[in-house]
Amino acid sequence: MSESGCWNLIGVAGDKSCAKLAPLVHCRNCDVYAGAAQRSLQRPVSDTYRSEWAAQLRQPVAASDSSDxxxxxxxxxxxxxxxxxxxxxxxxxxxxxxxxxxxxxxxxxxxxxxxxxxxxxxxxxxxxxxxxxxxxxxxxxxxxxxxxxxxxxxxxxxxxxxxxxxxxxxxxxxxxxxxxxxxxxxxxxxxxxxxxxxxxxxxxxxxxxxxxxxxxxx
Missing domain, CATH: 2.40.50.180 (CheA-289, Domain 4)
Incomplete structure (x- = not known):
């Protein structure tokens, strides 16, 4: 079974047939699930993604409403x-x-x-x-x-x-x-x-x- 998306097939979002599910209760407690999350966070980002976020962060902070x-x-x-x-x-x-x-x-x-x-x-x-x-x-x-x-x-x-x-x-x-x-x-x-x-x-x-x-x- 491929690690990629196994939680959607045999885990909590699938048919729950995974042998690890009973002792772990939920896929979020599994090292496979944690490893996939870690790789997702470490994946390279595109220049377009960087540019879009840089443009958003350069926007001035809106003045808060001081009406009390x-x-x-x-x-x-x-x-x-x-x-x-x-x-x-x-x-x-x-x-x-x-x-x-x-x-x-x-x-x-x-x-x-x-x-x-x-x-x-x-x-x-x-x-x-x-x-x-x-x-x-x-x-x-x-x-x-x-x-x-x-x-x-x-x-x-x-x-x-x-x-x-x-x-x-x-x-x-x-x-x-x-x-x-x-x-x-x-x-x-x-x-x-x-x-x-x-x-x-x-x-x-x-x-x-x-x-x-x-x-x-x-």
């Missing part, structure tokens, strides 16, 4: 903003807020019904000093106002937004300072700005936003 944070990006007025995905519980259709007697201003728009449950409606536009009338005209199948339902310390809040981009990922260490032209009311709530594709998204400080929303409902 995910957020849900949305638009208010003309400003694109984002909150951590862990803070967001759902996106709901827009619904009117019912004003509360003797309460309002500073961002508390009222109470809104979201899926049969009541939640305080918080106007981020009022909280951050964003002029919602200064918004570019946008059109498209998925461009419409919605409610962003977020949770902070077990309390749900409904945030009306003009548009939704979706979940984005960014490098927390790659945030840049906001432009000097951004109003101070919004600046204090920003961790920085994330450049994603052709968008510049203001990443909101979840802790500051959360504590401010809790203050509004107390």
């Amino acid at each position: 944070t995910s957020a849900l990006a949305f638009r208010i007025g003309r400003e694109w903003l984002a909150l951590p995905t862990a803070m967001v519980s759902q996106v709901a259709p827009q619904a009117p807020a019912h004003r509360l007697p003797h309460r309002g201003g500073n961002g508390l728009a009222g109470i809104v019904n979201v899926g049969g449950k009541l939640a305080p409606a918080i106007s981020l536009a009022a909280l951050l000093g964003i002029d919602e009338r200064d918004a570019p005209v946008r059109s498209g199948r998925h461009t419409f106002a919605r409610l962003l339902v977020v949770n902070w310390e077990g309390q749900p809040f409904a945030l009306p937004v003009a548009d939704l981009c979706g979940i984005v990922r960014y490098a927390s260490k790659g945030l840049t300072p906001p432009a000097a032209t951004i109003n101070r009311g919004m600046q204090r709530y920003l961790l920085g700005v994330a450049a994603i594709d052709d968008m510049h998204i203001g990443v909101l400080d979840a802790s500051l936003i959360g504590h401010q929303m809790m203050r509004l409902v107390r």
Whole structure:
């Protein structure tokens, strides 16, 4: 029997009639199999093979993705903003807020019904000093106002937004300072700005936003 490929004929991949198979259990424990493997590793390689591998190894190493944070990006007025995905519980259709007697201003728009449950409606536009009338005209199948339902310390809040981009990922260490032209009311709530594709998204400080929303409902 030729040593070449005997494991395919009388070994584990063949009819298992090899006399060595019973004590060795598997062909990989046989010196014939090991010898064939050794000769395969030591066989000469062609110039074409060398050239192909040399070309692959000369390729620059691709930069690793440094994105370590995910957020849900949305638009208010003309400003694109984002909150951590862990803070967001759902996106709901827009619904009117019912004003509360003797309460309002500073961002508390009222109470809104979201899926049969009541939640305080918080106007981020009022909280951050964003002029919602200064918004570019946008059109498209998925461009419409919605409610962003977020949770902070077990309390749900409904945030009306003009548009939704979706979940984005960014490098927390790659945030840049906001432009000097951004109003101070919004600046204090920003961790920085994330450049994603052709968008510049203001990443909101979840802790500051959360504590401010809790203050509004107390």
